[in-house]
Amino acid sequence: MKFGRIVGLGLALLGSAVAHAQFSVYGIYEATRHTGVNCLDTRGCANGAGYNQNGSVNATGGWGGVSYDWKQYGPAMIGFDVRAGESHGNKSGTANAGGHGSANAQNVLGGVKATFRTPIRVVKPYGQISLGWSRSNITEPLKTYPTILNPTPPLRYDNFFVVQGFAGVDIRLAPVLDLRLVELSYGNMQRMGGQGSSSVGLLSAGVGVVFHFPSPH
Numbered sequence: 001m002k003f004g005r006i007v008g009l010g011l012a013l014l015g016s017a018v019a020h021a022q023f024s025v026y027g028i029y030e031a032t033r034h035t036g037v038n039c040l041d042t043r044g045c046a047n048g049a050g051y052n053q054n055g056s057v058n059a060t061g062g063w064g065g066v067s068y069d070w071k072q073y074g075p076a077m078i079g080f081d082v083r084a085g086e087s088h089g090n091k092s093g094t095a096n097a098g099g100h101g102s103a104n105a106q107n108v109l110g111g112v113k114a115t116f117r118t119p120i121r122v123v124k125p126y127g128q129i130s131l132g133w134s135r136s137n138i139t140e141p142l143k144t145y146p147t148i149l150n151p152t153p154p155l156r157y158d159n160f161f162v163v164q165g166f167a168g169v170d171i172r173l174a175p176v177l178d179l180r181l182v183e184l185s186y187g188n189m190q191r192m193g194g195q196g197s198s199s200v201g202l203l204s205a206g207v208g209v210v211f212h213f214p215s216p217h
Contacts, residue, residue, distance in 0.1 A: 023213040028063040028183060030087070030206030034103070034138050037093035038197045057103050057138055061087030063206070067113060081113045081128055093138055104157075105136035109164060122172040127165070134160040134189055139197040160189035164202060170210055180208035 034057045065083030072078075089103030111130030118125065140156040164187030170178040187202040 022069050024067040024069075024210050025213075026063075026065050026067070026180060026208055026210040028065075028085075028180060028206040028208030029060075030062060030085070030183070030204050031058065031060050032087050032105075032202060032204040033058050034093065034105075034189075035201035035203065036197055037138055037200060039094055040141055041095035057089055057091065057093035059087040059089035059103050059105065061085055061105075063208070067210075069115070075117045076114045077116075079113045079115070080110070081130065082108075082110045083130070084108045094141055103136075103138055105134050105138060107134045107162065108132050109162060115170075124170040124172065124178070125168070126170065127167045129165050130163075132162045132164075134162050136160060136189070138189075138200060139191060159192045160200070161192060162189050162202075163187055176212045178210040178212070180206075180210055182207060 036055055037057050038055070063083045063085035065081060067079055067081045069077050069079040084107065086106045087104070088101065090100060091098040092102040109130040109132030111128050111132075113126060113128035115124055115126040135157050137157045140158060164185050166183055166185045168183035169181045171181050172178050183204075183206045185202065185204045185206075189200040189202060191198045191200070
């Protein structure tokens with residue numbers, strides 16, 4: 001009986017601490033569709049043989065991020081979120097070609113997040129808007145032409161300004177652990193320099209896990 005009381009008290013204290021959690025870290029696996037990508041291999045696209053027949057390129061990858069709960073406003077907890085991620089595809093969006101590294105992107109985003117209370121306490125929907133930067137070869141020719149001195153030329157990359165909105169639902173599995181049941185996003189990459197498509201749309205869906213760290217106060 002005494003041991004049971006100790007365990008119960010410990011769980012109560014842990015639940016109280018997590019109720020005041022301020023920091024969370026998370027990891028997400030995500031599939032992304034890049035839309036509005038112009039095929040530069042006009043001959044291949046004209047023949048209908050290119051990978052970019054509908055102006056889109058698919059890639060998969062992941063995010064790692066940190067969230068901070070700042071202040072409660074009614075049913076919404078307002079906070080801040082910073083994330084970084086990378087995605088890869090094996091089909092080019094600009095040529096009738098493919099292979100490892102044909103479509104890559106590295107991303108860093110920061111934004112404002114709102115998490116909402118629901119009648120079901122373990123269900124926590126959220127939404128956020130983020131701005132940031134992407135380094136990607138999505139709109140570039142697959143490779144430069146090889147030469148004797150450079151037989152395997154490197155992939156070309158552009159810099160993009162990114163605006164992306166996210167919406168998702170977290171399900172509490174334990175006091176310090178959530179399942180990110182789904183995260184959907186919609187956004188845009190605006191190219192800064194380089195060539196090819198100047199604007200690329202973003203559509204994505206992902207799942208992940210979230211770990212919470214309680215406030216020291």
